[in-house]
Amino acid sequence: MSFLFPLGLLGLIGIPIIILIYILQSKYTEQTVNSTYIWTLSDKFLKRRNPLSGMAGIISLILQLLMVLVISLAIARPIFVLPGSAHNYCFVLDASSSMTTEENGTTRFDRAKGEIVNVMKKANDGSSFSLICVSDEAISVFDSVTSKKNAINLVDSARVTNTHATHSDLLQTAQEVFDNNTSTKIYFVTDKGYEKHDNIEIIDVGNENVENYGVFDVEYSHIGGTLTASANLVSYNSDSDITLSLLIDGERKSTITKSVKKGVPTKADISAGCESFSQFSVVVENKDGYSVDNEITTYNKKSDKSYSVLIVSETGFFFKAVIDALVDSEIKVIKPSQYETETEKYGLYIFDSYEPPVLPDGATWLINADESIENAGFGVRGKLEIPNGDTIDKSTSTSTNVRHLLRGVSNSDIYITNYVKYSGMYLSFHTLYSYDSNPLIFAGTNGTGNRQVVFGFDLHNSDFALTTDFVILMRNLLEYSFPDVIDKTNYIVGEDAIVNIVTNATNFKAQSPSGKDIYIETDGTTATIALNEVGTYTITMTVANKETSYKLYSCAHPNESTPAVNELDFSLAGEATYERIDGEYDPIVLLFVLLALLFIADWGVYLYDKYQLR
Numbered sequence: 181m182s183f184l185f186p187l188g189l190l191g192l193i194g195i196p197i198i199i200l201i202y203i204l205q206s207k208y209t210e211q212t213v214n215s216t217y218i219w220t221l222s223d224k225f226l227k228r229r230n231p232l233s234g235m236a237g238i239i240s241l242i243l244q245l246l247m248v249l250v251i252s253l254a255i256a257r258p259i260f261v262l263p264g265s266a267h268n269y270c271f272v273l274d275a276s277s278s279m280t281t282e283e284n285g286t287t288r289f290d291r292a293k294g295e296i297v298n299v300m301k302k303a304n305d306g307s308s309f310s311l312i313c314v315s316d317e318a319i320s321v322f323d324s325v326t327s328k329k330n331a332i333n334l335v336d337s338a339r340v341t342n343t344h345a346t347h348s349d350l351l352q353t354a355q356e357v358f359d360n361n362t363s364t365k366i367y368f369v370t371d372k373g374y375e376k377h378d379n380i381e382i383i384d385v386g387n388e389n390v391e392n393y394g395v396f397d398v399e400y401s402h403i404g405g406t407l408t409a410s411a412n413l414v415s416y417n418s419d420s421d422i423t424l425s426l427l428i429d430g431e432r433k434s435t436i437t438k439s440v441k442k443g444v445p446t447k448a449d450i451s452a453g454c455e456s457f458s459q460f461s462v463v464v465e466n467k468d469g470y471s472v473d474n475e476i477t478t479y480n481k482k483s484d485k486s487y488s489v490l491i492v493s494e495t496g497f498f499f500k501a502v503i504d505a506l507v508d509s510e511i512k513v514i515k516p517s518q519y520e521t522e523t524e525k526y527g528l529y530i531f532d533s534y535e536p537p538v539l540p541d542g543a544t545w546l547i548n549a550d551e552s553i554e555n556a557g558f559g560v561r562g563k564l565e566i567p568n569g570d571t572i573d574k575s576t577s578t579s580t581n582v583r584h585l586l587r588g589v590s591n592s593d594i595y596i597t598n599y600v601k602y603s604g605m606y607l608s609f610h611t612l613y614s615y616d617s618n619p620l621i622f623a624g625t626n627g628t629g630n631r632q633v634v635f636g637f638d639l640h641n642s643d644f645a646l647t648t649d650f651v652i653l654m655r656n657l658l659e660y661s662f663p664d665v666i667d668k669t670n671y672i673v674g675e676d677a678i679v680n681i682v683t684n685a686t687n688f689k690a691q692s693p694s695g696k697d698i699y700i701e702t703d704g705t706t707a708t709i710a711l712n713e714v715g716t717y718t719i720t721m722t723v724a725n726k727e728t729s730y731k732l733y734s735c736a737h738p739n740e741s742t743p744a745v746n747e748l749d750f751s752l753a754g755e756a757t758y759e760r761i762d763g764e765y766d767p768i769v770l771l772f773v774l775l776a777l778l779f780i781a782d783w784g785v786y787l788y789d790k791y792q793l794r
Contacts (some may be wrong), residue, residue, distance in 0.1 A: 188255030194248040202241050236785055243782040247775060256773040266306040267365045271296050272354045273338060274370035275313035276345035277673070277714070277740040281371065281470040283387055289340040291385045292369040298330050298731045299367060310357075311335060316674050316712065318353045342714040344737035345535075347748055354380055358752045363759040368750065378751035391417045393466050394443070394473035398670070401458070409456050411462050411476070412445040413438055416741060423465040426450045428457050436466070454481075459731070472714050473736040479576035479669040481730070488663055488726055492519050493532030493547075499646040501575045502654045521642060527723045528661050531639060536625070542723075543631045543661035548638040550600045555627030557635070559604035569597045572615045572637075581610045585623060585660060588652045594644045598619075600636040609634075612653075621653075623660060631661050665719055669732045676708040677717065677732055685721040691715055693734075 183189070200591040221651050244682040273296070279289040300309060308330035311321040321338050350368070356377055357366055366379070372387030393415050400409045419442050426434040433452035440446045450462065457480055466475040487509040491499050496513040503509050514522060529540045532547040541553050546556065550563045571593040575582050593612070601618050609624035620636040639645045663680045671677055681688070681702050690698040693715025700707050700719075711717065711734040719730045 183258055185621075188257070191248065191252030191255055194252075195245050197243055198241070199246065199496055200440050202237075202289065211444050217374070217671065228677050235770060236788060238553050240782055240785045243785065247778045250771050250775045250778065254768060254775065255689075265307075266304045268308045268310075268361060268363065269299070269303060270310040270312070270357045270364050270366050270475070271299075272350065272357070272368045273311060273313045273321075274337065274345060274350065274372070275315040275319075275340050275420060277315075277340075277342045277472055278470065280339050280342075281392070283390055283469060285342070288371045288385045289517070291337075291510060291701055292371075293335050293338060294471055295369055295385060296335050296367070296382045300332050300335075303328065311338060312353060312357070313338050314350050314360075316349075317346045318349070332538070336428055340588040340714060344740050346739075347681065347750075350751060351752075354750075355752050356753060362666070362754055363757040366752070367506050372748075374748055374750040376749045376751060378516070379754065379756045380750065380752050382750060389417065390469035391418065391420075391466075392468045392470045392473075392741060393420065393440075394736070395462055395464050395472075395476055396473070398462050398476045398478060402454075402457070405453055405455050406450060406451055407460060407638055408661050409460065409478075410447060410449050413440050413448050413464070414439045414445050415442055415739070418442050420466070422448075424450055425465055426446055426452050426461045427463060428452060428761050429459060429462040432696060468563040470741060473741045475739070476670070476735045477716060477733040479731045479733065481664060481669060483668070487528060487658070488526045488723075489528045489530065490514070490522065490524075490526040490528045491532065492516055492534050492536070493530070494533060495640075495785065496530075497533065498639055499530050499545075500652075502651055504677050506651070506655050507658060519587040525725050528658075528724070539626060539628050539630070541628065541630065545633045545635070545657070547635045548600065549634065549636075556634075557605060557624065557626045557632070558602045561601040562605045563598060563600050565598045566596060566602075567593045570615070571595055572620055573612045575614070577611070579610065582612065582649065585610060585612055586653070587656055589649050589656070592647055594647070594649070595640045595725060596637045596644075598637060602634075602636060623657065633657050633661065657700055665728075665730045666719065666732055671732060671734045672709050673711055673714050673734045673737050675711055675734070677711055677734075678706045678711060680720060681705055681707060682721060682723060683709050684782050685723045687720065687722040687727070690717060690719045691770060 196469045204322060224268070273288070273292055279287065279292065281288050296311070305328060306326065308324045308326050309328070310323045310325070311334070313319045315319055322331065322334045325334065328409070332585045333424045341452060350370070354366055354368055355366060363492045366382040366383070367381045367383055369383040369385065370378075371384070373386060374382055393413070396412045398408060398409055398411045407426075407428060409426055411424070413424065415422060420440055420653045421437050422440050423435060423437045425432055429730070433454070434450050436448065436450050438446060457481045459477055461475055461477040485506055487503070488510050489503055491511065492515075493499070493513065494515065500511055501511055503511060512526075519534070519596070519665040526542055528539075528545070529542045530545040531549070532546065533549045535546070535549050535553050539553060546553070549556070550560055551561045573584065574589070574591055579617070596615070599615055599618070599620055605619070609619070609622040611622045623631070626632040644650050663682060665680055667678055669679070679690075679700060681704065688700045688702050690700055690709055692698060693713045698709055700709065709717065714734055714736050717732050717734060719732070720727055722728075
């Protein structure tokens with residue numbers, strides 16, 4: 181036996197104090213009576229009928245001493261050890277997205293936590309309890325808690341996720357617990373049923389009769405002012421008519437109804453007219469128990485992408501016309517003489533036949549640059565004339581970067597009449613066109629860390645700006661100078677989104693669908709964001725004092741939409757042992773009951789003595 185609060189035994193000091201009070205108190209009182217005859221006769225009669233009447237004081241003393249003893253023990257909280265009467269319990273809780281399915285207003289996850297609490301309440305005191313939640317990762321909620329009350333309270337802190345938990349993930353977690361202690365009683369609480377299980381108890385909180393509909397694999401086309409979305413519809417529990425809606429920029433534009441066979445993905449096309457859009461959503465209107473898979477949103481990357489461009493040129497016609505045609509942009513054209521007084525910042529600077537004294541902080545295009553510029557990454561050997569004109573050579577490099585920059589560009593001849601001869605290219609540039617082995621069009625990163633494109637000839641003395649290849653190359657170079665922050669806008673929860681770090685972009689940040697801020701590491705050229713929620717993630721950054729936002733959508737994992745499985749084996753390898761741990765018995769309730777009985781008994785003795793209830 182041990183005591184939780186040994187200082188409570190100091191209350192036993194009350195025992196000698198009560199005895200001392202009992203000894204010192206007067207046993208007699210002086211009273212005046214007219215005659216003692218009747219009193220004496222009555223006293224003899226009562227003594228003859230109640231021989232124990234004189235012991236009332238002694239009985240009351242004993243009861244009071246016992247009450248002091250019980251109160252002291254109750255404060256000290258004695259704990260009795262019961263050898264081999266308790267267990268180590270470990271609960272592996274399925275926290276995957278399917279556990280959010282609602283049945284009669286209660287989610288499966290809440291039911292699962294209730295089942296865990298029920299097992300804990302039935303366990304003997306002295307048992308230890310551990311809880312592990314498993315979704316895309318295993319998270320220990322609490323470990324080896326020996327207080328049943330504390331463990332029950334901690335169960336409520338477990339949280340369900342929107343991610344997917346595979347059978348192997350769940351089994352591996354349970355196996356690790358079992359390997360650490362083969363005598364642990366392990367419970368796996370899930371909405372997936374298993375026909376066979378060894379060395380583990382399965383608590384199934386699933387129900388295959390809950391209706392569930394889902395939409396997956398959304399694709400779209402936007403042609404001739406009509407947006408058409410194609411999606412796969414699934415009804416998991418019955419043959420159903422599924423109503424599907426198309427929302428464009430938050431406004432419901434079209435609704436169709438499609439008959440779907442149980443468990444058979446059925447393609448559905450839904451269209452609506454729109455000239456442009458920033459986003460659209462395909463939504464299942466049918467109500468079901470698992471609503472996470474009822475909607476998918478697709479964002480238009482081009483709608484959020486805009487440019488601020490400064491063209492420093494005597495004319496600037498070629499570049500302004502092509503950039504206006506290709507992208508949404510804010511373009512300003514100034515004369516070279518005005519550049520030094522320009523104070524605004526831009527995302528792209530185009531210097532046509534003009535060399536700035538210092539390279540700006542932004543993406544830069546140098547056209548016909550015939551003077552060396554600090555940090556430009558190359559030297560100038562001179563400007564050469566080609567009296568009769570000649571064609572330049574397109575690169576045949578198989579480099580991924582070169583092939584991407586020349587994507588869609590044909591092999592049509594490009595004539596020039598003069599060019600700048602460059603040398604000393606000490607930085608890593610990708611040559612796209614050359615003449616007599618001298619690079620004429622090349623791209624790379626300059627000494628200031630910004631992306632840079634160089635044209636080694638005057639576009640006004642060439643037919644290049646009049647060809648279709650010029651437009652195609654400009655598109656590729658704009659994408660190079662303003663790389664997409666995200667490569668795609670649709671993901672499945674649990675995946676990692678790749679974020680491209682734009683040179684000199686600041687205030688990079690991301691926000692999850694629940695509003696949680698996500699830190700983005702910007703040291704490299706790319707970063708990753710773990711998508712562990714269903715919904716829209718927003719990425720923002722600032723380039724040239726202009727904030728730009730990008731959005732992507734993380735949809736539900738399709739495996740979490742399927743009904744409970746019944747064919748898998750959930751058995752733990754190894755042989756279970758049946759070693760128990762010492763249990764505990766806390767008699768606090770018994771002590772309070774005993775204290776109440778002693779108090780009632782002492783009160784009865786007092787009434788007996790006071791009012792002569794004999």
